[in-house]
Amino acid sequence: MVRILLATxxxxxxxxxxxxxxxxxxxxxxxxxxxxAEAVTMARQLSPDIVTMELRxxxxxxxxxxxxxxxxxxxxxxxxxxxxxxxxxxxxxxDAGALxxxxxxxxxxxxxxxxxxxxxxxxxKAMAHVKVVRQWRxxxxxxxxxxxxxxxxxxxxxxIVGIAASTGGPAAxxxxxxxxxxxxxxxxxxxxxxxxxxxxxxAASLDATVPLNVKVATDGExxxxxxxxxxxxxxxxxxxxxxxxxxxxxxxxxxxxxxxxYLFGSIARAFKGEALAVIxxxxxxxxxxxxxxxxxxxxxxxxxxxxxxxxxxxxxxxxGAGLVDFVxxxxxxxxxxxALAEGRESGT
Numbered sequence: 001m002v003r004i005l006l007a008t009x010x011x012x013x014x015x016x017x018x019x020x021x022x023x024x025x026x027x028x029x030x031x032x033x034x035x036x037a038e039a040v041t042m043a044r045q046l047s048p049d050i051v052t053m054e055l056r057x058x059x060x061x062x063x064x065x066x067x068x069x070x071x072x073x074x075x076x077x078x079x080x081x082x083x084x085x086x087x088x089x090x091x092x093x094x095d096a097g098a099l100x101x102x103x104x105x106x107x108x109x110x111x112x113x114x115x116x117x118x119x120x121x122x123x124x125k126a127m128a129h130v131k132v133v134r135q136w137r138x139x140x141x142x143x144x145x146x147x148x149x150x151x152x153x154x155x156x157x158x159x160i161v162g163i164a165a166s167t168g169g170p171a172a173x174x175x176x177x178x179x180x181x182x183x184x185x186x187x188x189x190x191x192x193x194x195x196x197x198x199x200x201x202x203a204a205s206l207d208a209t210v211p212l213n214v215k216v217a218t219d220g221e222x223x224x225x226x227x228x229x230x231x232x233x234x235x236x237x238x239x240x241x242x243x244x245x246x247x248x249x250x251x252x253x254x255x256x257x258x259x260x261x262y263l264f265g266s267i268a269r270a271f272k273g274e275a276l277a278v279i280x281x282x283x284x285x286x287x288x289x290x291x292x293x294x295x296x297x298x299x300x301x302x303x304x305x306x307x308x309x310x311x312x313x314x315x316x317x318x319x320g321a322g323l324v325d326f327v328x329x330x331x332x333x334x335x336x337x338x339a340l341a342e343g344r345e346s347g348t
Contacts, residue, residue: 091201157343159274164260166282168310179334231258238266264290273298285317
């Protein structure tokens, strides 16, 4: 039985979710929170398997509620919206720790549309089993770097960084980029798996909060040091030679488009031993095949460790295949990237 806490101030959304949950004997609605304070209090008291939350709670957006739950009563959180509600709040909620944004099942002639309801419930039940990591309140002071410098300086510095992430990725990416200065000497390319329609807002949210400039990549633009480029919806991201970005409508790789494996393979061909791949939290095994090409070309790879991953699927696959140089907690990855890019450390 999956125990669900719903946080919404809207009667219509509450009714839709209640009707959907009642249609599934393996799901139970524990209660309905109608405000920021109630959502946090009920999450603490009821310890739900998952929290489903609308994008706005009354007159306030839900971002602070997500953040506080992840600090004081960690639980998987899925944002529930209608298509017309998609906006910056959704991107900030993902950044705060929500796992996904999904549409509420729409009524058709007074009844819930069956396929949409089944997809809604299957997503909630799958996300309810995701291991979440407690977040900590931000502390002031310090630059947040944590270089694990146990190797002597050696090889040539990194010329490009590729990052792949899925579930839990937006918050992990933000944590890493907060520890990379605007003077970072290489471009950073990112594949983040997420529902269509959000990547522009995620890029804007990151751009407003991290030291680096962040944007959605466009085909043919020049690679620039200190820039972060996110793969657009439904396109593969790579490089054309050592100076240009490549955004194309190539086929999915192992079902993914954009694909971490596609990105890693592309930067390996162009940059060889100067390529660095980072594989973060996420379901599945995207990125593993691309790491084979990157390691054969002499590149280096970092994987997020199990304890700090929301979902350990992607890093576990890469680690199990023996394709990574470093397995690090999230808080150490930014510092390691900087150290490698500046030539202060080499791979194992």
